[in-house]
Amino acid sequence: MSKMVKVGIVGLGRIGKNHARNLARRVRGAELLAGASPVAEERSWAQQELGVSRLYANMEALLADPDVDAVWLATPTSLHAEQIVSALEAGKHVFCEKPLALTPDECERVLQAAEKHSRQTVMIGFMRRYDPTYVEAKRLLDSGELGRLFRLHCASLDAIDTNGFFVQFAPTSGGLFLDCSIHDIDVALWMTNGAKPVSVSATGIRAMYPGLAACNDVDTATATVLFENDILATFHASRTSHHGDETSLQLVGTDSSLSLGVGGTPTSEVNVQKGNANHCGMVVDFFARFEQAFVLEAQAFIDAIQRGDTLRERLLEAREATRIGVAMREALEQQKIITLDH
Ligand SMILES: NC(=O)c1ccc[n+]([C@@H]2O[C@H](COP(=O)([O-])OP(=O)(O)OC[C@H]3O[C@@H](n4cnc5c(N)ncnc54)[C@H](O)[C@@H]3O)[C@@H](O)[C@H]2O)c1
Structure with a gap:
């Protein structure tokens, strides 16, 4: 059996809560181990609603947790590129909500980091592909x-x-x-x-x-x-x-x-x-x-990590988008x- 993927979610707002529920309850091979949000109520929500035990006030603390295998970013779009790069540098696989980034230059930074960390999976949240x-x-x-x-x-x-x-x-x-x-x-x-x-x-x-x-x-x-x-x-x-x-x-x-x-x-x-x-x-x-597509998308990310697929072609398409x-x-x-x- 493949090793469980321990996920840390960053951002527990509108879509982050939706992903967190799915990761905690509906995705085979995933364990929602940790969460990070600057908002105290969002952290309490994750603890009370989903029983997430490791909750951090910022992403850096979550990235320093050696037990987190994969980071799930559901944060404002303006932060995506910088946060994907930081997560890759911390040795984590990364899922990030759409869009990849706001400018072609930011996309290039992510692509370069992904090339450097060539064994880590990166996926951008285009869930229509699973609908x-x-x-x-x-x-x-x-x-x-x-x-x-x-x-x-x-x-x-x-x-x-x-x-x-x-x-x-x-x-x-x-x-x-x-x-x-x-x-x-x-x-x-x-x-x-x-x-x-x-x-x-x-x-x-x-x-x-x-x-x-x-x-x-x-x-x-x-x-x-x-x-x-x-x-x-x-x-x-x-x-x-x-x-x-x-x-x-x-x-x-x-x-x-x-x-x-x-x-x-x-x-x-x-x-x-x-x-x-x-x-x-x-x-x-x-x-x-897209209730079902969000679950299938999360499953696809976990499956890709477990089979060692880095999803680079999809990342190139996210840059083109x-x-x-x-x-x-x-x-x-x-x-x-x-x-x-x-
Ligand atoms: N796939 C989809 O259909 C879909 C739908 C909605 C939103 N999104 C994407 O999801 C992302 C988040 O959107 P949302 O609607 O959930 O926004 P939101 O404002 O409701 O949530 C943002 C979350 O990020 C957290 N946050 C803010 N700054 C942070 C920081 N520096 N470090 C860590 N966490 C931080 C906030 O506390 C909040 O939990 C956006 O990129 C958006 O494009 C995708």
């Missing part, structure tokens, strides 16, 4: 069912925020494209087997959250990417969905097309008709939409078409 509907889309595409793929349309629409979280979160997120569309960019790279981007254009507005002006972010935006071999991809991201979470994909090939998730995900097969209206509950957030996301933001800010070298 059964996306996996099925990829299977159909690879089977040849669609013919030659020439068009992708991806949407990541967040439900309208009623408590101000998005405005508070935005300054460290890299902006709407690097925060939300980064998942769809990764999907596009996955579906096209790493097609090279040629040019990027983008448009965006602040329709509902004027507070985003402080960090020059938008709440509704689209980007168009032309990939090599005449593959045209469009990306729609927003924080303004009236029907809850919508994570959708449309693929068009020369023989057929497919779609998933368009219009959101119903919570039930049963619709209720009342007052001349049809009522159907919809999945509100990504936690519910950041490069495209940055180009989208530049295209939006500068209102011009950005040409990408390859």
Whole structure:
């Protein structure tokens, strides 16, 4: 039997708690040994809710724990690159939430550290790759069912925020494209087997959250990417969905097309008709939409460590996703078409 992987999680906020629950209860071969957060309530939560015994106020203390094999980063995006490098230097395997980093230079730093620590696994949290509907889309595409793929349309629409979280979160997120569309960019790279981007254009507005002006972010935006071999991809991201979470994909090939998730995900097969209206509950957030994918993603990380797979190809794709996301933001800010070298 493979050795248990002892995991230390850093960051126990919105997504960190979700990962911590999974790692503690639902991932074979993993033991959630330690946690780190600067917030005392988050540390108490991990102790009381999950029985995590080793809790630290900062990442450095967790990295100094010799029993921790792997570090799981669920921290603000602006910290990712620096923290991945520190964790690798401390001899740990690393999972880090998306995106890999906010700039191509930061990505390079991580790539160099990963090259130096060539036996340690590094994985970035693109959980759509483990969602059964996306996996099925990829299977159909690879089977040849669609013919030659020439068009992708991806949407990541967040439900309208009623408590101000998005405005508070935005300054460290890299902006709407690097925060939300980064998942769809990764999907596009996955579906096209790493097609090279040629040019990027983008448009965006602040329709509902004027507070985003402080960090020059938008709440509704689209980007168009032309990939090599005449593959045209469009990306729609927003924080303004009236029907809850919508994570959708449309693929068009020369023989057929497919779609998933368009219009959101119903919570039930049963619709209720009342007052001349049809009522159907919809999945509100990504936690519910990707509940299973988050567990499978964590399992994939632990399995990769146990079989000695460093996942370097995926890290290169994560760097490419950041490069495209940055180009989208530049295209939006500068209102011009950005040409990408390859
Ligand atoms: N895969 C997904 O779909 C998905 C969804 C949401 C968030 N995320 C990503 O997860 C990351 C965290 O997002 P969130 O929504 O949980 O944010 P959050 O603000 O709710 O949580 C951030 C956590 O980091 C901790 N933290 C802050 N500074 C720290 C430091 N210096 N050292 C250690 N811990 C520190 C905070 O205490 C908190 O626990 C972001 O990179 C975001 O892009 C991914």
